[in-house]
Amino acid sequence: MASLAKELSAAAGAAFEAMGLEARFGEVRRSDKPELADFQCNGAMAAAKAAGRNPREIAGEIAAKLKAHALVLSAEVAGPGFINLRVSDAALSARAEAVRGDAMAGGEKAAAPERITLDFGGPNVAKPMHVGHLRSAVIGDTLQRLLKFLGDTVISDVHLGDWGLQMGHLVTELEDEQPGLIYFDAGYTGPYPAQSPVTIEDLGRLYPQASIKAKADEARNERSQKAVAEMQAGRAGYRALLRHFIDVSVEALKADYGFLNVSFDLWKGESDVDHLIPGLVERFKAAGLAEESDGAWIVHVAKESDKKEMPPVMLVNSRGGTGYHTTDLATIEDRMTALSPKPERMLYVVDQRQALHFEQVYRAAGLLGLIDESRLEHIGFGTVNGTDGKPFKTREGGVLRLADLQEMAVAEATKKIDAAGKLPEDMGPGERADVARKVAVAALRFSDLMNTRITNYVFDLDRFTSFEGKTGPYLLYAAVRVKSVLRKAAEAGHQPGAVAVTEDAERALVLQLDGFGAALLGAREKRMPHILCEHLYSLAQAFSAFYGALPIASEPDAAKRASRLALADAVRHQLETGLDLLGITVPERM
RNA sequence: GACUCCGUAGCUCAGCUGGAUAGAGCGCUCGCCUUCUAAGCGAGUGGUCGCAGGUUCAAAUCCUGCCGGGGUCACCA
Numbered sequence: 001m002a003s004l005a006k007e008l009s010a011a012a013g014a015a016f017e018a019m020g021l022e023a024r025f026g027e028v029r030r031s032d033k034p035e036l037a038d039f040q041c042n043g044a045m046a047a048a049k050a051a052g053r054n055p056r057e058i059a060g061e062i063a064a065k066l067k068a069h070a071l072v073l074s075a076e077v078a079g080p081g082f083i084n085l086r087v088s089d090a091a092l093s094a095r096a097e098a099v100r101g102d103a104m105a106g107g108e109k110a111a112a113p114e115r116i117t118l119d120f121g122g123p124n125v126a127k128p129m130h131v132g133h134l135r136s137a138v139i140g141d142t143l144q145r146l147l148k149f150l151g152d153t154v155i156s157d158v159h160l161g162d163w164g165l166q167m168g169h170l171v172t173e174l175e176d177e178q179p180g181l182i183y184f185d186a187g188y189t190g191p192y193p194a195q196s197p198v199t200i201e202d203l204g205r206l207y208p209q210a211s212i213k214a215k216a217d218e219a220r221n222e223r224s225q226k227a228v229a230e231m232q233a234g235r236a237g238y239r240a241l242l243r244h245f246i247d248v249s250v251e252a253l254k255a256d257y258g259f260l261n262v263s264f265d266l267w268k269g270e271s272d273v274d275h276l277i278p279g280l281v282e283r284f285k286a287a288g289l290a291e292e293s294d295g296a297w298i299v300h301v302a303k304e305s306d307k308k309e310m311p312p313v314m315l316v317n318s319r320g321g322t323g324y325h326t327t328d329l330a331t332i333e334d335r336m337t338a339l340s341p342k343p344e345r346m347l348y349v350v351d352q353r354q355a356l357h358f359e360q361v362y363r364a365a366g367l368l369g370l371i372d373e374s375r376l377e378h379i380g381f382g383t384v385n386g387t388d389g390k391p392f393k394t395r396e397g398g399v400l401r402l403a404d405l406q407e408m409a410v411a412e413a414t415k416k417i418d419a420a421g422k423l424p425e426d427m428g429p430g431e432r433a434d435v436a437r438k439v440a441v442a443a444l445r446f447s448d449l450m451n452t453r454i455t456n457y458v459f460d461l462d463r464f465t466s467f468e469g470k471t472g473p474y475l476l477y478a479a480v481r482v483k484s485v486l487r488k489a490a491e492a493g494h495q496p497g498a499v500a501v502t503e504d505a506e507r508a509l510v511l512q513l514d515g516f517g518a519a520l521l522g523a524r525e526k527r528m529p530h531i532l533c534e535h536l537y538s539l540a541q542a543f544s545a546f547y548g549a550l551p552i553a554s555e556p557d558a559a560k561r562a563s564r565l566a567l568a569d570a571v572r573h574q575l576e577t578g579l580d581l582l583g584i585t586v587p588e589r590m
Numbered sequence: 591g592a593c594u595c596c597g598u599a600g601c602u603c604a605g606c607u608g609g610a611u612a613g614a615g616c617g618c619u620c621g622c623c624u625u626c627u628a629a630g631c632g633a634g635u636g637g638u639c640g641c642a643g644g645u646u647c648a649a650a651u652c653c654u655g656c657c658g659g660g661g662u663c664a665c666c667a
Contacts, residue, residue, distance in 0.1 A: 033610070042609055045648085055647090079610050080647070124667080164667060270667090296665055308593035309663065317665035324667050352595075356662055382595080382660085389660085420629055451603075455596065456660070463602075467629035469615045470603085477629050485626050492626095534604070537614085548622090548631040555626090568626095590629085 002108065004087055004095055004514045005029060005039060007071060012041050012083070015065040019058070021047045026062075028085065030515055037076075037084035038511055044081040055081030092510040093499040093563075099513050100496075100570035104149070105577040106516040110524060113151035115341050118144050119331075120349035121257070121264065124161035125249040126170055126203040129256050129402040131392050131459070132351070135381045138448045138583070140349035141262040142529045143379070145581045150524050155339060158253070160269030162246050163327060167231060167271075168224035169210035170245060171238055174198065177206070183237035190236055196244035200252040203245060229321065232274060242271060256402050260441060261583040273330035277322055280330050280368075281315055289367050290315055301363035311356075313364045328361045332370050345375045347527070352380030352454060379527045382456035384448075392459050409440035412465045413473070417590075420467070424589055435590045439465065442472030442584045449582055450533040470537050472584060478540035479579065479586040481547070482572040489553035489565055496569045497562025505549040509567060512542040516574055520581075529582065536578045543571045 002010075005028055013026030025043030032040070044062060048055035056077055063075040063083050071091040076084045099106035120140025123129050144156045174197070175184050181197055182188055198206070214221040231238040250267055257263065281297065284290040290297045295318035302310035313325045335343055348358055358378040366373030386392045394400045414436040417423060423432060447464035451457040467473045489495075501507055512535075519535035522528070552568055555561040576586055 032613090036610085040610095045609065049647090082610065122667095161667065166667085294665080298664070306593095310593095311664045314664050319665075321665080323665065325664090327667090353661060354667095355594075357667095360664090380595090385660095416629085422627075422629060424627090455603090458602065460602080463616075466616085471615085473629075474615095477627080481627055481630080488626060530604080534614085541614095544630060545632085547626080548628095551625065553626045590627090 003106065003517045004071060004091060004511075005518060006108075008039055008041075008066070008069070008085060008087075011066060011069050011072075012043070012062060015062045016043065016047060018065070019061060021051060021058070029518075030511060031084065033084075034508070036078065038087050038507070039085040041083040041085070042081075044077075044083060048081065059083050089501045089507070092501040092507055095514055096499045096501065096510045096567055096570050099516070100499075100566055100573055102573075104517075105570075105574040106513055107149070107520045107577070108517045109151040110521065113153065115153040115344045116147060116155070117335050117339065117343045117346045118147070118154055118156040118349065119159050119347065120144075120156065121158040121262075122161060122350060123158065123249075123253055124166060125246050125269070126166060126207045127161075128204055129253065131384055131400040131402060131405055133402055134260075134405070134444070135384060135448055136349050136351070137257060137260055137262045138445050139379070139381055139453060139529060141260070141583050142445075142449055142532075142581065143347070143349065143527060145583065146520065146524055146529070146532070149581055150520060152524075153341065155266060155343070156264045157266040157268050157335075158257075158264040159331070160246065160250070160253075160267065160271075162242070162249075163270035163274060164323075165224055165228060166207060166211075167242055167245065168226070168228035169214060170203065170206050171227045171231065171241055172220075172223045173206040173210035173213075174202075174241070183241045185237065186235070188237060190240070192237070192240040196248050197241075198244065198248060200248050203248060225319070225321075232321075246271070256406070259406050259437075260445065261585070268331075268334075270324070270327040270331070273327060273334045276330040276333055277326055280326070280333060281322075284315055284364075284368060287368060289364075294318060299364050299367065301360050301367065303363075310363075311360065313360050325357070325361055325364070328357075329365055329368075329370070332361075332365050332376075336370055343371075345377065346371070347377050347379055349379045349381070352382055354378070355380055377527075379453070381453045382451075384459050385456050387458055387460065389458070406440070406444075408461060409444050409465065410436055412461050413437075413439040413443060416465055416467065416473075422590075427589065431587075431589075435587050438585055438587050439473050439476060439590070442476050442579075444472070445583050446472030446475065446533060449529040450537075452530055453528055475536060475540050475575070475579060476584070476586055476590065478543055479572065479575045480588070480590050482543060482568050482575065483586070483588065485547075485553050485568055486565065486572060489561075492553065494553060494561055494565060496566035497559070499566045499570075500559065500563045501567075503550060505546040506564075506567060509542045509546045509571065512539050513570060513574055516578065532578060532581060536575060536582070539571065539575060539578070543568075543575075 008028040009026055012028050013023035016025045017023045025047040027043060028039050028041045031037040044059035045055045048058050059077040059081040063077050066072050066075040071087050073086040073088045078084050120136045123133055144154055147154045214224055284299055289299050297316040298312040299315055300312045314323055315326055316322055355378060362373050362376040365371055384392045392400060417436055443465040467477055501510055515535055519532050523531040552564040555564055579586060
């Protein structure tokens, strides 16, 4: 059974078509005047304009046809041509049961699913993740879950930053510390030890050390550049070290991502496509797309229609090296040739500040025919700011590490849980710690996701971890309370049964449940998770109102009790399904 | 300078493919636990939708200009 809104839209659309008007005018949505209607259709006014007719007249004819529909209780014309619809209690009851029994909790698959690669994360090897990586991780992972849920075939890739000057810095700095390592013997041909010569702590120390030296000393910087060139040329010892650096880093990265419930299908990096670069460059040259300029090879990607300046793609720099334009292009080629099934769309969840970079890369990819330019999408997002409106910094002015942020969030959640003192007495320390962790993750993920992706937001841990207001913890509380009611009822031998909606609070709750599918599809279409967040928050609110207004498990009438338990179970199902898409897990008790 | 994003309640933000008295959370003021988790619910308070024009029966929403803020603009990714 499709959503009520969809059924009504189809009916209204058919009515418009029968009048020789476009079906799209029949779009029916939740009424923004609950005291007047359950649903509304505004299409008559737009249709009247297009057809040169009287809007109220058209609305009247549509309303008359809709009155005959099985779901419809009443259809009235109001104002200049609004059609206000009420649906029957029976229709709402059936809808609630359908949601409860539906594997997608009332959602529906996308009409045209696609094969998509999702590029997000983008952490650098050897550099600890910081607060700036939070958004890409959380937004990317949520899109991954959402798209898969809606039927798309998604392959996610963390796209490690594991190629470039930083690797040169690491190699040379390590050589200075431990010159005797076998990796630095150019004459040695292997095999190399399986055990890494460095730990993640070593990497975290070596990189900044080298970076500082290189900035002050040009010769030191040159050494790193040279090491990179040799690595790119295939020097075995350096490649073996690179492998160790990546493996050691990935282990640490997985811990950070794991805390946030973020996962990837692929852990590939820039270094994995290095071998494709020479051929790619040659093809650009052969196609006449690349030209030499100031000793570099560039690709012009400007179009006549451009209103802005469009700098060229830097294919090969004047020192003969390649940068991230080229590795990104090589990555596109790799995905188009190595992945099965072959992707038909590629999404990049990366900071909005990279918008120009991606536009350049997409154009170049289109020019060479790697993939149609329109199939490449940059999903940009704003920065995480401090209360001063500037990118978030620690009190000391440094960049906040993601691991520290997580620790802070857990500490804050623990503090609030302890202060409230609401956890069950019999809950042991292990379960308490688990609850605190889930609250912290819910707080971090929800507060990030509920903001419109594109804008910056102010990071306020105290607010995010609050159980009051539009927060992750509030949603967890609501979900846990539903579960608690259902569990208690089951213990008393009361089971959910047939739904028979009668009360206003019940009607409002089912109408909210009905909007899940539209919220999911809207979030997918716009790549905007906050649309789903809004829906789930409203659902939690509607349930809380329902819970406050009517007895559920404690309702004495058996039929009403069974009906309300079924409603509660439908809410639990949709809430848990939706929160799971946000990467938020609900504890059994809290 | 060009391009781009943003400017909505005291604060943090939704709404923006035009539609009814502009919504939410926080804050503040009231009220509600001898029935299911009050980490909750209900009621109230609070807005010249940056400014000025334009299009339209209808503009927070579309167009133009201006003001204010963030961001980006070829060899670091």
